Amino acid sequence: MQSYPPEGAFLPKELLAQVRQRFLHVDICPYSGKRIFFENAGGSLTLASVVTRGAEVAGIPDNEHRDNPASRAMSEIVAAGREDLATFFGASSGVIFGGESGTECLFRVIRAAALSAEAGGSIVSSAVEHPATFDATAQWARRTERDWIEVPFDVDTGRVTAAHYADCVRPDTRIATILHTSPVTGMSMDIAEIAQAIRAVAPECMIIVDGIQHAPHGFLAVDEYGVDAYVISPYKAYCRFNNGYAWLSSRLSVVEHDRLSGKPADAWELGSRDPSALVGVSMMVDYLDWLGTHFADVASRRARLLAAGQAMQAHERALVYRLLHGGMTLPGLCDYPGLHLIGPADAPQREGVVSFAVEGVDAKHIVAELGERGIRVHARSDDVFSGNILRPLGLKAVTRISLAHYNSTEEIDACLGALAEVLPRP
Numbered sequence: 001m002q003s004y005p006p007e008g009a010f011l012p013k014e015l016l017a018q019v020r021q022r023f024l025h026v027d028i029c030p031y032s033g034k035r036i037f038f039e040n041a042g043g044s045l046t047l048a049s050v051v052t053r054g055a056e057v058a059g060i061p062d063n064e065h066r067d068n069p070a071s072r073a074m075s076e077i078v079a080a081g082r083e084d085l086a087t088f089f090g091a092s093s094g095v096i097f098g099g100e101s102g103t104e105c106l107f108r109v110i111r112a113a114a115l116s117a118e119a120g121g122s123i124v125s126s127a128v129e130h131p132a133t134f135d136a137t138a139q140w141a142r143r144t145e146r147d148w149i150e151v152p153f154d155v156d157t158g159r160v161t162a163a164h165y166a167d168c169v170r171p172d173t174r175i176a177t178i179l180h181t182s183p184v185t186g187m188s189m190d191i192a193e194i195a196q197a198i199r200a201v202a203p204e205c206m207i208i209v210d211g212i213q214h215a216p217h218g219f220l221a222v223d224e225y226g227v228d229a230y231v232i233s234p235y236k237a238y239c240r241f242n243n244g245y246a247w248l249s250s251r252l253s254v255v256e257h258d259r260l261s262g263k264p265a266d267a268w269e270l271g272s273r274d275p276s277a278l279v280g281v282s283m284m285v286d287y288l289d290w291l292g293t294h295f296a297d298v299a300s301r302r303a304r305l306l307a308a309g310q311a312m313q314a315h316e317r318a319l320v321y322r323l324l325h326g327g328m329t330l331p332g333l334c335d336y337p338g339l340h341l342i343g344p345a346d347a348p349q350r351e352g353v354v355s356f357a358v359e360g361v362d363a364k365h366i367v368a369e370l371g372e373r374g375i376r377v378h379a380r381s382d383d384v385f386s387g388n389i390l391r392p393l394g395l396k397a398v399t400r401i402s403l404a405h406y407n408s409t410e411e412i413d414a415c416l417g418a419l420a421e422v423l424p425r426p
Helices: 013-021 048-058 069-089 102-116 131-143 162-168 191-201 275-292 301-325 363-372 387-393 409-422
Strands: 095-099 122-126 147-151 173-179 206-210 229-232 244-248 339-341 353-358 378-381 397-402
Touching: 048 275, 069 095, 069 244, 069 275, 069 301, 095 102, 102 131, 102 173, 102 206, 102 229, 102 244, 122 131, 122 162, 131 147, 131 173, 131 206, 147 162, 162 191, 173 191, 191 206, 275 301, 301 353, 301 409, 353 363, 363 378, 363 397, 363 409, 378 387
Parallel strands: 122 147, 122 173, 173 206, 206 229
Antiparallel strands: 095 244, 229 244, 339 353, 353 397, 378 397
């Protein structure tokens, strides 16, 4: 039986060094000094190219659709950004639009779907979801006088499955939401399988996916999911804070929604686009393209993105394994008594996030102690963002360590060393 991680799971050291050089503030915070960044689920590190190229474009005062060279250049940047988004989403059809944030895009899409769907029936959402969909579906079920059905998740695995949805979806289910990856449990869901289970019962159901947490941990393939909407937030995928993007299927894109009267039926954007945001997306896709060239000698930009995603996933899973099981001399999280890990230790569905609670030790205390030792992590609590997930788990709070492909084994070992000083001895 092959041991884990397998040979070649980690990014080669020379390549990892090149990767880290492309990001800002990799190991130094401008406010607190030297630190290790394990708070990627809260927002990833930002590519230097996103900031520098974005600043160049942000300084141009010209808008699109004017008769001058600068305006035409802005239009080219916006068009290239849209094309790169389609490549990143893995979308060969449908509509992509930008909004204030990923959460705003989800609320807007759910609202439009709820107001345009046939009256009556139900709206379905899972308890494992972020409030961006969990709260939005509950609110719009109430406002449209529909049944709101909460799909439970498996508290042992931290996942919701097709079987869970099959038990809750009805033939009159109008809208169903799915979370691709949880920023609390760290687990990814089988979107295509869940969508298939939903459509087996309710073929016309509008299926809307929150892909915000999954986007930085591999690759997207909306053509293969069989869903109607997929939403991301680029700040979690190496871009700066500024907006979110939604992909819509051809049928969802033309439902009644807010738009200027003279615009096409599938126009969703209100107002001018920010070229500096879209050039940031292009810089992110360029980066993934560059990374993919180290793993696939292919002509297709999309294929190189897939190769990059697979390499990123392998590296992250190997890092998570080291965090959970330790190194040669350092105990892993699984070695500590009284430590409750969300989800199975070696679940292949885990994407870069390890959340845990320690009996008798407050999660915020662990965060503070690790912070004093230069390790940046975060606590998730029974609040507006995570309460619906933690309550079924019977937990008031968890410490979350979240990784990305630019993190290293040395950083994991430093974290394990700090944990050995903070947690009760194994």
